[in-house]
Amino acid sequence: MSTLKDVARQAGVSIATVSHVLNNSKAVSPGVRRRVLAAVKAVDYRRNRVARSLRTGQSYTLGLIVPDLTNPFFPELAQAVENRARALGYALLLIDASSNPQTELAGLQLLAEHGVDGVIWIPISDQLPDDLPFPVVVVDRPLANVDGVYADxxxxxxxxxxxxxxxxxxxxxxxxxxxxxxxxxxxxxxxxxxxxxxxxxxxxxxxxxxxxxxxxxxxxxxxxxxxxxxxxxxxxxxxxxxxxxxxxxxxxxxxxxxxxxxxxxxxxxxxxxxxxxxPLATMGERAVAKLLERIQNPEQVISQEVFEVExxxxxxxxxxxxxxx
Amino acid sequence: MSTLKDVARQAGVSIATVSHVLNNSKAVSPGVRRRVLAAVKAVDYRRNRVARSLRTGQSYTLGLIVPDLTNPFFPELAQAVENRARALGYALLLIDASSNPQTELAGLQLLAEHGVDGVIWIPISDQLPDDLPFPVVVVDRPLANVDGVYADxxxxxxxxxxxxxxxxxxxxxxxxxxxxxxxxxxxxxxxxxxxxxxxxxxxxxxxxxxxxxxxxxxxxxxxxxxxxxxxxxxxxxxxxxxxxxxxxxxxxxxxxxxxxxxxxxxxxxxxxxxxxxxPLATMGERAVAKLLERIQNPEQVISQEVFEVExxxxxxxxxxxxxxx
DNA sequence: AATGTTTGGTTAAACGTTTAACCGCCGTAG
DNA sequence: CTACGGCGGTTAAACGTTTAACCAAACATT
Structure with a gap:
């Protein structure tokens, strides 16, 4: 895979400049911008999110923990969550806990290691482990002291x-x-x-x-x-x-x-x-929206959203x- | 989140040593090892997989692309894949293509950016895009020139x-x-x-x-x-x-x-x-095994496994x- | 006793980004 | 004409690991 360095060489500029055009993080002249973009195509550059994550502390990855995909209640939710997350530029790490609270905890741990920016959790356990290094929003099963979206x-x-x-x-x-x-x-x-x-x-x-x-x-x-x-x-x-x-x-x-x-x-x-x-799909979408809000603003007061049933x-x-x- | 540096300071050794005890990559005296392990507990260290990925080029992440989670054929497969992958130390990035070939391609791209080590793919498209930066094994729908596991x-x-x-x-x-x-x-x-x-x-x-x-x-x-x-x-x-x-x-x-x-x-x-x-679950498990074999040995000849039906x-x-x- | 060899540890480079700090240059204002 | 403030670019540090290269000390071999 080609890197910024390759693009820079190809375009005859510094890697910083390439980064700036890719992120619009600084003004760059139209001529250079064009050269850079051309070079990007030429070497088939794809940004390396791993390196980016390391530098910025953001992984643009969310986690989703479901109790059991095999239960037809969850796929619909999972689909909504994944689609919404991807639409907003996030990838989704899936954990299927197989109805096992142990697994669920291990999953949380795994997600932490992978540096997810936040997780959406349909819990089996009845409380949130403390000192999680990411925000979580709980779906479907109310839990104290966490953001949540539930049906009534x-x-x-x-x-x-x-x-x-x-x-x-x-x-x-x-x-x-x-x-x-x-x-x-x-x-x-x-x-x-x-x-x-x-x-x-x-x-x-x-x-x-x-x-x-x-x-x-x-x-x-x-x-x-x-x-x-x-x-x-x-x-x-x-x-x-x-x-x-x-x-x-x-x-x-x-x-x-x-x-x-x-x-x-x-x-x-x-x-x-x-x-x-x-409203399963709506709840899923709302959950990722809520999670992103929390990520943006970690200090906001925690809240639960409850949806009408019919x-x-x-x-x-x-x-x-x-x-x- | 605490880092190797914190552990090293706490234990009074270099960060290289800490890394070595954590990975068993070099002999270290029992005394030091004990101190390090204690320090790990003390500062609640969790390895940062992002940094590790950057250095080693391995992300210990697999991708899974399914056409539509809402189709009850797929959750069972997805569950098998996720569980097996996690058991082998891999996390799983899920893409739900919503039956849209466009989305599917975008998903492949996204997975590439995230540096997955390989992907398991249940394709809608009828061929594999070329120059993918990772190996893929296809499940359920035979495709030419790729590893695959299918039912007969x-x-x-x-x-x-x-x-x-x-x-x-x-x-x-x-x-x-x-x-x-x-x-x-x-x-x-x-x-x-x-x-x-x-x-x-x-x-x-x-x-x-x-x-x-x-x-x-x-x-x-x-x-x-x-x-x-x-x-x-x-x-x-x-x-x-x-x-x-x-x-x-x-x-x-x-x-x-x-x-x-x-x-x-x-x-x-x-x-x-x-x-x-x-045998859906079996096929899912076999798919991840096959993918890992391919990752280990990129040069092995491509093969398809077909499973008996009943x-x-x-x-x-x-x-x-x-x-x- | 002199010379390898092993053991257990450290130093420092590298992975690919982002981004603060810096710098030369041009245009403009005083 | 000098000074100054963008503009448009570069340099270099930093993120947290892994790992090759190095080194001192202890140990074994003759």
Whole structure:
């Protein structure tokens, strides 16, 4: 690869001058500028970001840590983040933590070594390690003392409960997300709060955000009759769907099902999932914007942005009212 | 962030010595080594990979370019690549090309600037730009003159045709992937070859690898009767599934459907897709291994590895024989 | 005892940028 | 005519490593 030196030699100027025309960091005469640009083409020069990083302390690289790419919730987010970052001149280092908090920490460490300017983090751990040498903005799962962008999980819970009530359900079961995650806690709280007096929560079961339901959850389906199962996320809803199907229980005729997230698959599955939508791509883009703001201005007060959620009605939940009347 | 200099001062040795203990690049007495290690802890030293890169010419960073993370075929691959790369001490720069060849090229350029040691590429373009300053290994879509790891697409096509014949189908329609992609071409060729004389290919339609079917494809479903539709990939099979559902055509009763890839969703969808499986994660891991071999030994002869595929029977394709007998 | 040889450490150059400091020159103002 | 302030360019230092070259002291070999 050719360097500034090569360009300089080719153009018959000093390397400083070349640098200045490339960065517009100083006035340079049109004649020289033209020569330099020509030389750049001639030797096929590409700036060496490594050297630049070393000198300036900026790497123009961001980090992204996701818990598990295999969970269809994350790719959409990741894509938005990557595209936005690249549009703004940043490359993106990806860490997939494989649902392992250890890995996640190691990832943070790795990103530090690589000198990223900042990282976007969808955490599994419930707190930020201290003395990180870069700013971070957390996405999806609220954490204290960090910039964050989240959906309004609490409101999502409320929406679900209201919808359940509106459909005339009374006895419901809750497939909760990991309660170590603020997002899952908030959804639960929202639901409970809005359910108060109107809905009877017959059982609650904590399950991982995964396509594989633990057997205790499976057993609940048959043991205690509920007319509606509301699940922690679309993925677990879909897992439940499959389990119910295998158990010969039909949705929504025998039991209704509600999801959360509105991942693309929610509308692809049969019956299509009624769920609550969060603006994933927007959140991803906003996260990188926020991170860059923080990088520009490290002293600004930390803030959280919460995005509105929206109920989307499809066909996995059934109204009891009509069938009763 | 503390530097070698800080560690050296703290330990009362030269920075060269510190470097040597950290890299085991020279014998150092146990006493000094202990002091250095202690100093490292004391000042919370982390190696600065940027500086190291500049000096050594190695960045310990790999690039990964995927066409579209939102297509569920890729996350699994990406995860495998990332995990394997990290396990071997490499970080991974992700580029999502958003199905745009322009973006893809820009991404390659960006990776070059960042000085990656090599890149793993799932290309949309049909050839490798020349004078890339790093080695690349191509995955999934065969390209000439590059290292590659692929599934045996041709054999997959054969398997599909044989299976179709075994089930007693005769009139079939083909939802082909973009024929600019070698993978899609090979699948088609395999199918045609094995179909020869046994199957009548009533129509062929080229569609993108996406959840959205173009309308010409939709129209085919009703216009010309076939008993089986074989699709370019699971995603398009699922798209077809939905379209058929909306058209009130039931699968597999009225028309059978076959996929390709065996993405996780293939088994989640109803009816579960019969499809051909390729060992995605294995291929991802093998790709990074191959890339590293190439980095170690730039002169080795280029090679392609093709992986066996396997038919997996589920419930989207129907035997005609029984119903006829 | 004189002469290699090994051991354990240091010095300094180099990687490719950016950027502050410097400098010569030209045009203009006093 | 002198002084002065851009203008347009160059020089050189610095970023944090790695690593070749060097060196002193300890040790082994005859």
């Amino acid at each position: 999980h609490h409101q999502g819970g409320v929406l679900l409960a209201q919808y359940a009530h509106k459909l005339g359900h009374r006895r419901v079961g809750l497939l909760l997300g990991p309660q170590s995650l603020a997002s899952a806690r908030l959804r639960r709280e929202g639901f409970w709060q809005a359910a108060n007096g109107k809905l009877e929560i017959v059982w609650e079961q904590e399950v991982p955000f995964s396509l594989h339901l633990p057997t205790p959850a499976l057993e609940l389906f048959s043991s205690q009759a509920v007319s509606l199962i509301v699940s922690a996320s679309d993925v677990v809803a879909i897992a439940a769907l499959r389990a119910l199907d295998e158990a010969g229980i039909s949705v929504p005729e025998e039991v209704s099902l509600l999801g959360f997230d509105d991942i693309p698959w929610a509308s692809l599955v049969r019956p299509a999932l009624s769920t609550v939508r969060q 109920l989307v009605e499809r066909h996995s939940a059934h109204s009891l009212k009509r069938s009763r009347s | 697409h041709h054999q997959g096509g054969v398997l599909l045709a044989q299976y179709a014949h075994k089930l007693g189908h005769r009139r079939v329609g083909l939802l082909l992937g973009p024929q600019s992609l070698a993978s899609a071409r090979l699948r088609r060729e395999g199918f045609w070859q094995a179909a020869n004389g046994k199957l009548e290919i009533v129509w062929e339609q080229e569609v993108p690898f996406s959840l959205h079917l173009p309308t010409p494809a939709l129209e085919l479903f009703s216009s010309q009767a076939v008993s089986l539709i074989v699709s370019a990939s699971d995603v398009v099979a699922i798209a077809a599934l939905r379209a058929l559902d909306e058209a009130g055509i039931s699968v597999p009763e009225e028309v059978s459907l076959l996929g390709f890839d065996d993405i996780p969703w293939a088994s989640l969808v109803r009816p579960a897709l019969s499809t051909v499986r390729q 038919l997996v029977e589920r419930h989207s394709a129907h035997s005609l024989k029984r119903s006829r007998s």
